Each structure stands twice: as structure tokens, then as C-alpha cells.
Amino acid sequence: MNAATLSKVLRPKASDICQDIEQDAQALASLALDMSPVSYLNALLAMSLYPDAVRFLARALPKREAVWWACLCTRSSLGHNARAEVSGALAAAEAWVYEPSENMRRSAYKAAVMASFDNPAAWAAMAAFWSEGSMTPEELPAVPVIDNLNAKAVAGAVMLSAVQGAAEQIQDKYPFFIEQGIDIANGGNGKLWAI
Numbered sequence: 001m002n003a004a005t006l007s008k009v010l011r012p013k014a015s016d017i018c019q020d021i022e023q024d025a026q027a028l029a030s031l032a033l034d035m036s037p038v039s040y041l042n043a044l045l046a047m048s049l050y051p052d053a054v055r056f057l058a059r060a061l062p063k064r065e066a067v068w069w070a071c072l073c074t075r076s077s078l079g080h081n082a083r084a085e086v087s088g089a090l091a092a093a094e095a096w097v098y099e100p101s102e103n104m105r106r107s108a109y110k111a112a113v114m115a116s117f118d119n120p121a122a123w124a125a126m127a128a129f130w131s132e133g134s135m136t137p138e139e140l141p142a143v144p145v146i147d148n149l150n151a152k153a154v155a156g157a158v159m160l161s162a163v164q165g166a167a168e169q170i171q172d173k174y175p176f177f178i179e180q181g182i183d184i185a186n187g188g189n190g191k192l193w194a195i
Contacts, residue, residue, distance in 0.1 A: 001045050001175050003038050008187040009060045014040030020148040021059045021155075027052035050174035054084055054158045057181045059151035063131040065184050066150060068097045070124040070157035072190045073177045077120060077161035087114075089115035089125040096128035106138070120160040127153035 011017050014035045018028070030043045037060050044053040058066050070092050076091065094112035096104040105128060112125035130149035134142035158181075162173040180190040 001179060001182075003041050003045075003182045003185075006037050006041070006060065006182065007187060008062055008065060008185050010062075011060070012036065016057070016058045016093065016127045017056060018096045021055050021151060023052050023055065027056075045175075045178065050162075050171075050178065051159060053151075053178050054162075054174070054181075055151070055155045057178065057185065058154035058158065059148060061154075061181065061185055063127075063150045064097060064100055065094060066154040067124065067127045067131060068179045069177075069184050069190060070096060070120070070127050070154040072180055073158045073161035074120040074124045077164040077173075082121075083115070085111075085115040086119050086121045089119075089121035093121070093124040096125075096131075100128075100131070102133060105131065105133055120157040120164070123153045123157035123160060127157060129183075 009017075013033075013086065014031060014037045015033055018031060018035060023031070026043055027049050030047065031040055035043075041053060041056060044056060058069070061069065071090060074090050075095075078086065089111040090110075090135060092104070092108040096108045108125040108128035112122045112129065115125070116121040117123065127150050130145050130153055133145060135145050136143045158177050163170055176192070180192055183192060184190040
């Protein structure tokens with residue numbers, strides 16, 4: 001797996017993207033000052049540092065595209081017997097992607113809380129909520145969302161999706177999910193072959 005381009009990633013330096021995300025020591029050791037996002041992502045992939053690649057791509061993508069990526073990964077990991085609250089959280093996150101309004105953003109928050117936070121759907125919904133606007137209830141003074149919270153929630157949803165199901169599939173899920181993210185980063189819809 002290798003990324004040739006990431007056309008929707010607008011920051012020219014990987015180091016700018018990494019300023020406020022967690023990366024392990026091996027990942028940071030491979031980060032050169034003027035390295036492009038594509039080069040850094042490819043370095044992470046070459047070392048099979050998949051969680052680091054997920055966190056990096058979640059922060060590099062525009063927020064709406066990042067939430068869509070979280071939704072795709074979540075949908076592929078949900079079984080047919082998912083709790084109604086979990087399915088509702090995913091539906092609320094997807095609804096925000098299709099119509100990124102304040103009403104949909106607030107609905108995603110409510111759905112995430114109802115789903116609890118032990119599943120990727122809740123984190124996909126929180127990623128939608130943390131995409132913009134205020135973190136406080138509507139009747140209180142606005143507190144702007146911290147810029148990197150969206151990426152943290154997206155990374156959480158993607159990584160939780162990767163570890164759902166059989167343990168032997170985890171190493172296959174990560175590359176597939178990252179391929180979806182790369183497709184989205186290049187203007188695609190992320191709907192690739194199934195794992």
C-alpha cells in the first residue's frame with residue numbers, strides 16, 4: 001500500500017499536521033522537517049505503523065471527509081445485531097456528513113451520548129459534533145471546539161472499527177481502512193472492495 005497523492009490535504013508539511021496529534025517515537029523519528037504529508041504517510045505505512053497512520057490521516061483530512069471515513073469504517077465493523085443506539089449514532093454522523101448543519105451536529109452529539117462510548121459509532125458521531133461550532137449546550141455561552149478533537153474522535157472510530165471481530169483480521173483491517181482514507185483524501189468516496 002502506498003499513497004501517490006493526497007489532493008484534499010492542504011497543509012504542505014507533515015510536521016504541521018503532527019503538531020497536535022499523538023505519534024509514537026518510531027513514527028516521530030521518521031518525520032523530517034520539510035517532509036510532505038504523502039511522504040510521511042508512506043513512511044508510516046512502510047513500517048506498518050498503522051495506528052500512527054490512522055491518527056495522521058484523521059488529522060490531515062478536511063473534517064467532513066474525516067467524519068465520512070469514520071462512518072465507512074464503523075459501518076463495515078457493525079454487525080447486524082448492533083444496538084439501536086449504536087446504529088442511531090452512526091446514522092446521525094452520516095446525516096451530518098450529508099447535511100453539515102448545526103442541527104445535525106447537535107443531533108450527532110445526542111446520539112453519541114445515547115450510544116455510550118464503547119463503540120466506533122459513538123466516536124464517529126462525536127467527530128461530527130467536534131467538527132465546528134461550540135462544545136457547550138446552545139443556551140450557554142459558546143466555547144469553540146478545540147481544533148484537533150475531530151481528528152481524535154475519527155482516529156478512535158477507525159481504530160475501534162479495526163479491532164472489532166476476530167483478532168487475526170486486525171492486521172488486514174488497518175490497511176483496508178487506510179486505503180479508504182487515502183481514496184477519500186483524493187476526492188473518492190472511500191467505498192472500495194470489502195474486507
